[in-house]
Amino acid sequence: MLSVDELFELNAMKTRHGLLLSLLVSLILASPGFAQEWTRFRGPNGEGISRCKTIPTKWTEKDLRWKIELPGKGHSSPVVWGDRVFVTSAEPVAPGGFHALCFSAANGSKLWQRDFPLGPFKKNPLNSFASATPAVDAERVYVSWGTTNHFMLAAFDHAGKTVWERDLGPFVSQHGPAVSPVLYDGRVILGNEQDGASFLIAVDARTGKTLWQTPRKGGDQTTAYSVPCMFHPKNGKPVLVFNSRNHGISGIDPDTGAVVWEFPALTARSVSSPFICENAGLVFGTCGGGGVGSHVAAVRPGDPAKGEKAQEAYRIKKPVAPYVPTSLVVGDVAYLWTDQGLVSCVTAATGEVRWQQRTKADANVKEGFFASPIWVDGRVFNVSRDGDVIVLEASPDHYKELFRFPLGETAHATPAVSGGRMFLRTESHLFCLGGQK
Numbered sequence: 001m002l003s004v005d006e007l008f009e010l011n012a013m014k015t016r017h018g019l020l021l022s023l024l025v026s027l028i029l030a031s032p033g034f035a036q037e038w039t040r041f042r043g044p045n046g047e048g049i050s051r052c053k054t055i056p057t058k059w060t061e062k063d064l065r066w067k068i069e070l071p072g073k074g075h076s077s078p079v080v081w082g083d084r085v086f087v088t089s090a091e092p093v094a095p096g097g098f099h100a101l102c103f104s105a106a107n108g109s110k111l112w113q114r115d116f117p118l119g120p121f122k123k124n125p126l127n128s129f130a131s132a133t134p135a136v137d138a139e140r141v142y143v144s145w146g147t148t149n150h151f152m153l154a155a156f157d158h159a160g161k162t163v164w165e166r167d168l169g170p171f172v173s174q175h176g177p178a179v180s181p182v183l184y185d186g187r188v189i190l191g192n193e194q195d196g197a198s199f200l201i202a203v204d205a206r207t208g209k210t211l212w213q214t215p216r217k218g219g220d221q222t223t224a225y226s227v228p229c230m231f232h233p234k235n236g237k238p239v240l241v242f243n244s245r246n247h248g249i250s251g252i253d254p255d256t257g258a259v260v261w262e263f264p265a266l267t268a269r270s271v272s273s274p275f276i277c278e279n280a281g282l283v284f285g286t287c288g289g290g291g292v293g294s295h296v297a298a299v300r301p302g303d304p305a306k307g308e309k310a311q312e313a314y315r316i317k318k319p320v321a322p323y324v325p326t327s328l329v330v331g332d333v334a335y336l337w338t339d340q341g342l343v344s345c346v347t348a349a350t351g352e353v354r355w356q357q358r359t360k361a362d363a364n365v366k367e368g369f370f371a372s373p374i375w376v377d378g379r380v381f382n383v384s385r386d387g388d389v390i391v392l393e394a395s396p397d398h399y400k401e402l403f404r405f406p407l408g409e410t411a412h413a414t415p416a417v418s419g420g421r422m423f424l425r426t427e428s429h430l431f432c433l434g435g436q437k
Helices: 004-012 018-030
Strands: 066-069 079-081 084-090 096-104 110-118 140-146 151-157 162-167 182-184 187-192 198-204 210-216 229-231 239-244 248-252 259-263 275-277 282-289 292-300 311-317 328-330 333-337 342-347 353-358 374-376 379-383 388-393 401-406 416-418 421-425 429-433
Touching (some): 084 140, 096 140, 229 275, 248 282
Antiparallel strands (some): 151 162, 182 187, 198 210, 275 282, 333 342, 379 388, 416 421
């Protein structure tokens, strides 16, 4: 069975059967039973969009399919393939252990656990020793973790057996590692823009062998935690989009690692990931520092084949700009959700703010967010740092909170949706909601 990523790739091909294929993809995605795989941070291509019809708007504790306790703690988000959920965790105090974990999506039973030693290293107190989200395909799950001296990337088959393991060298950052891998066309791609020796790398998903490695600028307090995604221009070859302080917003050839275009739009650390509005031909990046977003930059790549250079279309400044949460594009509008709980709906093509509202109406009540919003069947879901799941109506015209549910524990992870179910992760628990009990 093809994944959603593969279906969208097929849909993007301009063949004489394109219209028929587009209709077929639309019908498949509209089916309530379609088992969309959640293959990486924020799902297919990092878009954070699910057309699942079986996730309730409101629920009680009794409506949860299952809830399990994880060994250790962590902030990584779950990923899903078929009947398996993959997530990472670690002992909260180093030296300790790092855990790669696999659970049954149906009942939460543990299918396997792989443990790896972790030496002591400094990190931001709001970071964890397991913050990078895995990536998964039909055969393997890909996991990154690290310490100051060893930045690791490994592949396990779905039974938990090690397929390959790479040590990419030291990871130097005042905040510690938290960089998530992604998959594209048989390649595992990982950003490694840090305070020390920096590069982007693609390895063969089957063997772990390096396919390309692109040098990047390092420097003090410039580590980027942004997870790349693919941009498909109307004319031209798809490119990987990376965000970082030293390079701004970059379009990278996924086959060779060559820089196709680049624009210096980011003047501070990039933690959130790029987001795309292909209808408007724009790619976006955000940056900030000290827990506060600085600005959102919208860049129009242009067509390098015609000698067109990337240009900044517009910029949205704080307080609207997120720092850690990645924004969400649905059609022609974007939902920006800041670390402080200010939610804004903007017209993606122009940056015009359509509406703006704080999740807590009382200005004296602080509510923080590190998780990123996702869209599920006409609603926007996000999780606060206090562990409250918040459900909003996805309206371009007004803000409306539909429901709020307390998970009862600190949460930094973004929800995953697959097989008719939603998976929610707090520091030390994994929850399953939706589908048929």
